[in-house]
Amino acid sequence: MANDIDIFSLEPSKISRDLKGKYLLLYGAPKVGKTSFAVQAPRALICAFEMGTNALAGTRFVPMLKWTDFKKVVSQLRKPQAREMYDTIVIDTVSIAFDLCNKYICQREGVDSIRDVAWGQGWGMLKQEFQEAFREITMLGFGLIFIAHAKEKPTEARDSEGNSISAMAPDLTSSAYTIVNSIVDLIGYISVEYDTNGGSERYLYTRQTPTIFAGSRYKYLAPKIKFGYQELVDAIGDAIEQSVSKDGAEVTDHTVINQVKSRPFAEIMEEAKNIWGKYLDVASTEEEKDQHLNVMRDIIRRVFGSEDFKLSTAVPSQADLVELFVDEVKDLM
Template sequence: MNITKGIIAKAQKVVIYGPEGIGKTTLASQFPNPVFCDTEGSTRNIDVFRADKPSSWQMLMNQIEEVKHENFQTYVIDSVDWAESLCVEYLCQKEGKTSIEDFGYGSGYIKLGEEIGRFLNKLTDLTEMGINVVLTAHAQIKRFERPDEMGAYDRYELKLGNKKTQSTTAPLVKEWADMVLFCNYQVTVISTDNKNKKKAVGGQRKMYTTHNPAWDAKNRFGLPDEVDMSYESIRFIFDNLPPRMNEVIQQAVPQPQAPVQQVSPVQEKMQQLVQQEIPNLEPERTVEIPPIIPASVADLMKLNNVTSDEIMAIIHQGGFMPNDTPIENVPTELWGYLSTNWDKALNLLNTQIRNF
């Protein structure tokens, strides 16, 4: 056995949730070198790097893969509530359902939990490479009744789906995270001159780091139960993290140097003449997508440099529509099928149409 001892510093999986407008996005923007998957336009007034808003579940999963090849230290999904709705839409389109309820006997929620699990595994891959992952989420107040106590009380929970999805999505996200930070306004209730009336005062923003009957929260770093809602309260956790794994590899492995070729003055002059006389015969490939194609497919076409002619060739070659079918006659259901089975569509394009 290889037995080790000591603290292992690694990239963190963080969930930040709370009421709308409290500053979750601003807090996430202060993490080390972040890039945002901004689903709600929350970063419009913040100077941060942001990726294109995914219009489909497949595009979001592709974006997570692309982050591995970029030089960011933190990937922020703002918010995970929206990501769950994309997942529900993806499952319904894939199975030909109009609602998650149409699956019957709760099987739709089981499929949702499985797909969210795969999504969280992809995010874990980022942390293994040294990239922090931050998920923001809204909070909802839910009536909670303990089986071993009399009475019930209200508590804050992650706003993920409805009552039924709470049993799968929210627990998965909380278990996955290293830190669940609940943000809220600190309010004090005081009595007025009229003893029968009370009023709320204060409103300072606070961040809660440990579990409480009134909210979900956790951390693994011995943080105080309550801290100011600022990155400075948790900065020490991220200041000691090692560099990203790909940066370590690049530093450790020397890059081969290309041999320097000596070019004579005559050869240099000939190269200049050739460049002047022979124009570039391969113009840059541009993809113009008709507006009739839904955004869920159009965004994937842009990402993979697929033209409208090629997408129609996929439809014809796959036997979905006759060869003379115009793009205007492609039904909405078929566009939905293409967006949820994009990997199969690309494989057909590369093997039978482009002949790669």
């Protein structure tokens, strides 16, 4: 991946009113409307780790039977056509995604349990694999909606009689939750509430209570919102307007995303070959050419960890390192 970095051309960040490019974790009871909400996001791609989309017309979804299926999706999201078709990637449900990632690591390492990986490295491998997949999606410029089931969990809080208070929380392992929490802008709990006549209404809780786990990076977002896609868009818009008036934040109607561009490995290698030749060609004497050759060997040592590494032997997994070599030589010309 190539990421054109220029710190001198940066503009101050702005908060967008829409949900494009935002990252959410929504959780609630089965059939409460989590997936129905997610498919309302414009140009959404549903990664269906469980089949809750069969009754939803007009959705684009792909069944995820194993973690390698998801890795194929991430690979395809790197292509320019993906940005032309999709804005938001929906993970339904994230707990199953984590389980399949766990299974993938075990198969790759030839063990039955993540605990059996040599030197206790299994959990680190699992965390890295799971985290990097979603980090790449965000860096490619897509929004993310994680869907999870709800689970009642004990808390340290006590009621007036000293009894332990339970709270609704996402049904995720601590490892999966830590990773997802580091990504998302909003954790919302969907609750169904009934009136005295038996009528029901769904609400989205966006702020922590003694019995509900939730949270948001939007300072002025209402703690309880009528559940619905447009209702959340409007509530975030209101929160942003308050941020503008009270904190002086800058706002835009649409998310502006600096995408990380991807290009074929063969193209990267061809540029490396060309830049090598050009840097030698600008030398006017044999002595100067030897100096340029030593400079590039020093760059190779710093980038690849060995001055004996031959650039022509680089493999696709080293694409980022080859890009770094090219950028450093370019800076010398």
